[in-house]
Structures are given as C-alpha cells and as structure tokens.
Amino acid sequence: MIRWLLGPIGLCLAAMQALAADPVTIGVGYLGVAGTRSTLSLVEQPTDNDGVAGAKLAIEDNNTTGKFLNQRFTLEERRIREGEDVVQAATALAEHNGFIVTDLPADALLKAADALRDRGTLLFNAGAIDERLREADCRANVIHAAPTRSMLADALGQYLVWKRWPRWLLLVGSHDKDKLYADALRRAATRFGAKIVQERTFEDTGGARRTDSGVTLIQRQMPVFTQAAPAYDVLVAADESEVFAAYLPYRTWDPRPVAGSAGLVPRSWDAAQDQWGATQMQNRFMKLNSRRMTALDMQAWTAVRMIGEATSRTNSGDVKKVTDFIKGPDFSVAAFKGTKLTLRDWNLQLRQPILLVDGRMVVSVSPQEGFLHQVSELDTLGYDRPESKCKLK
Secondary structure: OHHHHHHHHHHHHHHHHHHHHOOEEEEEEEEEEOOOOOOOOHHHOOOOOOOHHHHHHHHHHHHHHHOOOOEEEEEEEEEEOOOOOHHHHHHHHHOOOOEEEEEOOHHHHHHHHHHHHHHOOEEEEOOOOOHHHOOOOOOOOEEEOOOOHHHHHHHHHHHHHHOOOOEEEEEEEOOHHHHHHHHHHHHHHHHHOOEEEEEEEEOOOOOOOOOOOHHHHHHHHHHHHOOOOOOOOEEEEEOOOOOOHHHOOOOOOOOOOEEEOOOEEEEOOOOOOOOOOHHHHHHHHHHHHOOOOOHHHHHHHHHHHHHHHHHHHHOOOOHHHHHHHHHOOOOOEOOOOOOOEOEEOOOOEEOOOEEEEOOOOEEEEEOOOOOOOOOOHHHHOOOOHHHOOOOOO
16 A cells, blocks of 8 residues: 555656756847947946846846746857858857847848748847837847937936926037937937037047047047037037047036036946846846946846746747747836836837936936826837837838
8 A cells, every 4th residue: 555655656756856857948049249349438348248248147037937937048159250140140049049139230130130030039139229120120020128229318308308408519429320329319309399509520530549648639629629609508429439428528618517428328227226126136247247237238138037037927938929928918027127117019129217327326217207108108218109110020
C-alpha cells in the first residue's frame, strides 16, 4: 500500500522537476551600432554599453518574475560596423530571438523591419527619435519605446508656456537632425501659443574647441552670436549634433535662460530621476555598471520590460500572442514615471512622461498641469491620432 502511494507522488515530483528543468526560453536580441560618439563634455562621454546595459538589467528583472512562470529570458547582442549589412545582422539575430531591441538610425531600422516582416519578428525601437518612423514610414512590426522629437519639444514647450516665457529666440545648428529638432520646436511654439521672435543658424565649420585657447574663443564668440536679438524670454537651441549649444549657458549677450539642447533639456530619463521608486532602480543599475543610467539605457530597459510584462500576462512565449497583447487595449507597463505607460495603437508609440532636467536635478515633468486631453494627457505630447499620417503595414 505504501509503495502504491509513493508511486504517484514520485511521478508528480519527477514531472515537477522536469518542468522546472525545461522552462520556456524567450530570446531577445539587441542590435546596435559599433563604436561611441564623442560629446562636447568630457563628463558625459557615452560608454560602449550604453543602451544594452539597460536591456541586461531588464532581462534580470524579467527572469525574477519568469522563474515563477517557468519562463527564462536570454539576451543576444550584436553590433554592426560601418559598411556592414544591417539586414544580414538582423536576420542572424532573428534565427534565435523572436524579439529584437534596436538602437539604429532610421534608415537602417526600416531595412531591418522590412527584412524581418514575414518572419513575424517584433522589433522595439529604443534609440531613433525620428518622427517619420511613427508617421509616413511606420511599420506594424516596430514598437517605439524611444520618444519622438515632437514629444520632447512639446514637453519643453508646455513648461516654457506654463512659466509664461512665450517669446523664444531659436538657434539652430546646420546639420539635418538639428533642423528636424527645430521643426519640432516650431510646431510646439505654434501648438502652445509661444512666439519665435527670431531664428539664427550656427554654421558648423569644423575644428576643435578643446584647445588652450578654447575658453577664450568661446567666451568671445557666443555673446556676439546672441547679440542684438529682439526681446525674448528664453533662448531655445536645436543642436542634436552637439556643436554649440553646450557653450550657451552663462555666455549669452542678454541674461536669459537656455533650453532645448542645453540648459533645460527634455529627456525620457535622467540620472537625477528619484521619484516614484526610481532611486532603487538607479541604485541597482549603478551596482551592476558602475555608472549612471542614461536615457538610452532606460529606453532599452523599457522595451525589454514590455516583453516581460506581456509574456507574464499571457503566460506565453509565443511571439504572435505576445505581439497581439502588447498592441491590445489591456497592455501597460510600469517604468518609474508616476503612471503606467500604454501604447498608441495608431502608430505603436509608447506614451510616456518626459523629464525636464538641468544636468543635476529634474526641474519638472511634462505633461504640465492644465494641458488636457480627452483620452490621455500623455497624448498632448507628440502627434495625436487626428494628426497622424501613419498607416501600419
């Protein structure tokens, strides 16, 4: 009798051990560009693991929950070098990973998305802020964890208008992405009732200012560049190329605050963020990486956490089932920003608050009080449904 009882118990234990030993593996790829870009400030030089460090932290977080659901998350990183075929790299990652987090330029991301469309691979854009990826060039297999330029510009614009600083002097760099950011700032000014009193272009003539005479040169150049402007409340700089904006604070001809690409800067995340439980997140990241968490780290973390949230809610690692849930009305993800983040179903952009930071502190968080919306106040940042030209394909 005792033997008969032990038989079923032993079988159950064996089955449980087999189940525990063979979890569902959910592969996540990370596709980025090799190398790092230089910045004007030696203090803020990006590291070679910028972005992927956030993804690795999220994999740990996913596995903490996943062990209770018999799910195991893995991360495979691949970096493409100049001249390397992004389609080949993306296809190789897709062999073992149903989800790929990307930090790619817009054109490269579109090539990867189109190449993987028929495979059913779901891509998460963690790096590119280009508007066209959510508008005319939107893709049904690309989720956007990174904010857009218009979201960043609207977040800044709301605060400047709330502060009653409606008159802007707009300084624009000479590179294409500087001009795109300037377009977003012009749109924000029109949208929220600000006025651009004048625009000036800073031509990038090359050369380096990190020389013995650098400070002297800058101290002479920047006041002259901003001299004789019409009356304005705030100087707004569009300088994504990081050529001149960092030199503006404390060097303008008129004593005015600086915002945009320097001074008060809109970001999805900052090392100074400590609200809504963010301190423990910052501490865990610091412990693992011996550095502060960047916006790109957080965008990659959010993308991987979106995957983890959807797999736990569906109790499935099936890519189609997870994709359908993320795109559905019941999906949301927490990201230490004071509210749950949801997806805009018309262009697959993640709704999210934007931090306004000065390099040391979080000055404010947009949307600002009083900017209302019939669906979500977060939709006051960026292109709303009626404005969208996206036709998912």
